[in-house]
Amino acid sequence: MNLFDTLTAAGAPAAPFLERPDGAVDSYADLQAHTARFAHALCALGVQPGDRVAVQVEKSPENLYLYLATVRAGAVFLPLNTAYTLNELAYFIGDAGPALVVCDPGAEAGVSELVEALGARVVTLDASGKGSLADLAAAQPATFPTVARAPGDLAAICYTSGTTGRSKGAMLTHANLASNAATLVDLWRFTVRDVLIHALPIYHVHGLFVATNITLMAGASMIFRPRFDAADVLSLLPRASALMGVPTFYTRLLAQPDLTREAVVGMRLFISGSAPLLAETHLDWSARTGTAILERYGMTETGMNTSNPYDGDRVAGTVGFPLPDVALRIADPETGAPLAPSEIGVIEVKGPNVFAGYWKMPDKTAAEFRPDGFFITGDLGKIDDRGYVHIVGRGKDLIIAGGFNVYPKEVEEEIDALPGVVESAVIGLPHPDLGEGVTAVVATGGKPVMDEAAVIAALKDRLARFKQPKRVLFVDDLPRNAMGKVQKALLRQQHAGLYTDG
Ligand code: MLC
Ligand code: AMP
Secondary structure, eight states: OOHHHHHHSSOOTTSEEEEOTTSOEEEHHHHHHHHHHHHHHHHHTTOOTTOEEEEEOOOOHHHHHHHHHHHHTTOEEEEOOTTOOHHHHHHHHHHHOOSEEEEOGGGHHHHHHHHGGGTOEEEEOOTTSOSHHHHHHHTSOSOOOOOOOOTTSEEEEEEEEETTEEEEEEEEEHHHHHHHHHHHHHHTTOOTTOEEEEOSOSSSHIIIIIIHHHHHHHTOEEEEOSSOOHHHHHHHGGGOSEEEEOHHHHHHHHTOTTOOTGGGTTOOEEEEOSSOOOHHHHHHHHHHHSOOOEEEEEETTTEEEEEOOSSSOOOTTOOBEEOTTOEEEEEOTTTOOBOOTTSOEEEEEESTTSOOOBTTOHHHHHHTBOTTSOEEEEEEEEEOTTSOEEEEEESSOOEEETTEEEOHHHHHHHHHTSTTOOEEEEEEEEETTTEEEEEEEEEOTTSOOOOHHHHHHHHTTTSOGGGSOSEEEEESSOOBOTTSOBOHHHHHHHTTTTTTOO
C-alpha cells in the first residue's frame, strides 16, 4: 500500500481538487501530474524511500503537492513551522538527518550553512510555488509509479515540543494516517460534493492531515487560502460546505457583524479543534448562526481521538465520544490505574491512529506508553454519564496560543540566560483572541534588570514569534510552595485578568 494511493483513489480525474488563491482550479488529474513531477524531482535529488524530506516553506498548493509527492515517492515528510528561527531549525535538522531540505529562497543561505556538515541538499520553494525545486519538477514527466510501502512504514515525522527541553519527532505511519482519515470521512459524512475552506497552516496535523487527507479521501474539493482572514473566510461561506479551524477562527468570525444565519446557510459543518473551544464561543456561535460547532480532540502523536457527534448533541465544553476505532480510558496519572470514568485523570488512548513512537527516542517512547499499549496523552479529563469526554486541564506544562503549542520550559531557559534574571516562570493567561497568552514572570531578586521590551527583543532571533511572551512581568521573587516548587497556579490566578480586563 501507499497512503498516496489510498487517499487519491476516490478523486475522479476531471473533478476539482483545489481552488488556488487566484481562482484557478486544479483537478484531481492535475494533482496526479503535479505530485508525479515533484516525486520525480525528489528522486532526481537522490531522495530514497525512507529518507526524510524537511520542509519549511510558506503555504502554497505546491507545498501541499510536495507533501503528497514525498509520500508517493516512499519518503518521509517532515513539515516545519515557518515561524521557527534558524536557531530552532538547527535542532530539527540535526535530529532528523534529512536527505533534502526545502526552504524559502530567502532562507537558503542560512539553511545551507546549517546542513553543510550533514551532507543534505537544499532546494527552494517560495510562497507562490516557485523556486529551484519547482523548476526541477517542471521538467519532469507527469506520471510516476507510486512506491509501494508497508502499512507500518513512515509517511511523516511531526515534531512536538517536549516538556523537558528537546522536541520529539512523532513518527506517523501510512496506516496511522489512512485509518484516521477513513474514520473521519465516515463520521463527518464527507462526500465528493463537499467544499472545504482550507485556511489552516499545513505544517501541523490539523491543516496537513485532518483537513487535506479527509478532502482527498472523499474525492471532495477545497478552497485553499494562504492564511486565515476572518473577512475573507466569511466571503467564501456561500461557496463552501465545511470549515476546519482552531478556536481563534471562530472568535474572530464572531467579531464580524456579517456573520448571520443567512451567511452560513450553505455550510453543513463547522469543526473546531487543537485547543479548547470556550463553551461561551460555542453558545454565541449557535445563537448567531443557528448551527452548532462540532468540537473534536486530537494530538500530533495520535491524530484525532474523539469527536462530538454528526447527528445528536454537540455539547459545549466537551470533545465528544471516542472515535469508533479508538479505545479511550481515564487513568491515575501517577500509577496508571484505571479510574471510574467520572473521575478526573489522565486520558489514555489506543488504536490504529496512534503513532509508532518518537524518532530515535526509544526511552521517551516507552515512558509514554502503558505496558498494554495505551498512549498517555498528558491531557486531564473525565467521561460524563452520557459518554462525552471532557478535557479539564493538562498534566503537561503546556500553553496553547491560537492553536500553537508552547512549552514554558523552552521559553524560560532563554529568559533565564539573560543578564540580571534570577529565574522566570512562563505561564498561559486567558487571552480573548488566542485563548491563552504566553506571559513571562521574571524574578530579579530586587535588582533592576532589562525592561519588558528588552526581554522580548532579546528573544527575537532565538524563538519563533508565537512562543515569545506577549507580556513580561517583573517580581522580586517567584512564589514557591513548601516543597520549593514554583507556584504557577498562583501566578495564573494573580494575573488572570492581564489580557481580558479593560
Ligand atoms: C500569530 N501570532 C501569534 C499566533 N499567531 N502569537 C501567538 N500565538 C499564535 N497562534 C503573532 C504574529 O506573529 C503577530 O505578531 C501577532 O501575533 C498578530 O498576528 P495576527 O496577524 O493577528 O495572527 P494571524 O497571522 O492571523 O494568526 C493567528 C491564527 C494562527 C490563529 C490564524 O495562529 C493560526 O493559523 N493558528 C492555527 C494553528 C494550528 O494550525 N494548530 C494546529 C496544531 S495541530 P507580530 O508581533 O509580528 O505582529 C494540533 C492537533 C489537533 O494541535 O488536535 O489539531
Ligand atoms: P499538538 O501537540 O500540537 O498536537 O497539540 C495537542 C494538544 O492540543 C492536546 O494534547 C490537547 O492538549 C490540545 N487539544 C487538541 N484539541 C483540543 C480540544 N478540542 N480541546 C482541548 N484541547 C485540545
